[in-house]
Amino acid sequence: MTETVSNASASRFGRLLRAIAGLSVLLALVAYVFVRYESWETGTPGCVVRAAGGPDSGTDPDASFELTPEMAANAATISAVGTVRGMPERAVTIALATAMQESMLLNISYGDRDSLGLFQQRPSMGWGTTRQILDPVYSAGKFYEHLADVPGYSRLPLTEAAQRVQRSGYPRAYAKHEPGATLLAAALTGRAPAALTCTTGRQPGAGDPAKVRTELVRTFGEGVLPAVTGAGRAGARHTAGAGAELRVPVTVAPGGGSRAAAKARRGWELAHWAVAQADLLRITQVSYGGRVWNADEAYEGWQQVGRGVDGTGEVGIRVDQ
Incomplete structure (x- = not known):
């Protein structure tokens, strides 16, 4: 009888331990998610790239x-x-x-x-x-x-x-x-649209569109931007507020395949490059293909802002001054 009671007690104790362990894991997961959300919301510098998804992508959609x-x-x-x-x-x-x-x-x-x-x-x-x-x-x-x-x-x-x-x-x-x-x-490379997002350190001080232009040309070559014009010191378009926006035309070399698809891929390559450089170059907004990334709302990733956009026109890169 005593042995039966002991076994029952041990069984209940084991279930209690497993329940406590399960709760601990759940609490740890909740804490992790909260910390990650808070870090994105408060602008802690960091970047994340996610899988392109889709049944034919060959990639874990949760990766x-x-x-x-x-x-x-x-x-x-x-x-x-x-x-x-x-x-x-x-x-x-x-x-x-x-x-x-x-x-x-x-x-x-x-x-x-x-x-x-x-x-x-x-x-x-x-x-x-x-x-x-x-x-x-x-x-x-x-x-x-x-x-x-x-x-x-x-x-x-x-x-x-x-x-x-x-x-x-x-x-x-x-x-x-x-x-x-x-x-x-x-x-x-632009194959996975809107797959990369970053939060920045939001350091005080103005950005420099001329520096953004210089880095674009140094990395992608002279043909990535139109020649400097009277529109601004860096060939940028000055917009409402104390800022300037570079409009980067999306062009591709002649070749096989769908030209529209190639231009969209090129556009996302340039857009993701700008987001990846945002902390270093103090870029505050990147837009392309009907979507926009904002440094102040980076935890939300790329947000839809347009409909029926084919994603083949220009990439907008805004620098606050």
């Missing part, structure tokens, strides 16, 4: 990847340099995964021996001067230059393609970054 504004800005540069060179999305994925492993997408001035920068390239091994390697546009370009020389790189496993360029002592380490790099590449 996401978080990174800091500095990481996002560097990732956007790496992607842009690749597309300017005509490299496919797979090449951008390989480059991003490589930089994630080598530097965590941070442009660091140190590393193993004389390794430097996003890809930990070495001046002593002919990758360029220290100053060149620490320029993300240059270092990304050198990575793609070497990747393009790898026969059939787009069909190789990511680890093998990256290793052919990097000659790392830990070649398998690249694989763990492939899921995040895949999400980033889809957004930053």
Whole structure:
């Protein structure tokens, strides 16, 4: 009898422990969601890229990847340099995964021996001067230059393609970054519309549209913007309030496939680049394809503001002054 009572008590005690454990997990989840929401609402700097979704996307529709504004800005540069060179999305994925492993997408001035920068390239091994390697546009370009020389790189496993360029002592380490790099590449090349959003630090002080223009041209090339006109010091359109808005025309080179689809992809590439650079360049609003991202409402992501917009016209980048 005593043993039966003890077993019953033990059973009730076990159920109580499981209930407490379940409640603890639930409370922890609620706390996590609350903290994440609060951080987005209060503008804590950070970026998130989400899966494109859809049954044919080949990606987990709930997948996401978080990174800091500095990481996002560097990732956007790496992607842009690749597309300017005509490299496919797979090449951008390989480059991003490589930089994630080598530097965590941070442009660091140190590393193993004389390794430097996003890809930990070495001046002593002919990758360029220290100053060149620490320029993300240059270092990304050198990575793609070497990747393009790898026969059939787009069909190789990511680890093998990256290793052919990097000659790392830990070649398998690249694989763990492939899921995040895949999400980033889809957004930053424009294939996944409205997939990247960021919150900024909202630092006091004015932004500079001329600097935005300079970075656009430095990253995407001279043809990304129309020539400077009398409309403003940076060729920007000054709008209501103390601000200026760059209108970036969306153009694509002639080629196969749907021109409208290609222009929409290009537009989202430029729009996501601007959001990724928002904290660094103090960009306060980006608009494209009937959607808008606002720094003051960044926790809401991209908001629909128009109907029947085909997404092939211009990207608006606003900088408050």
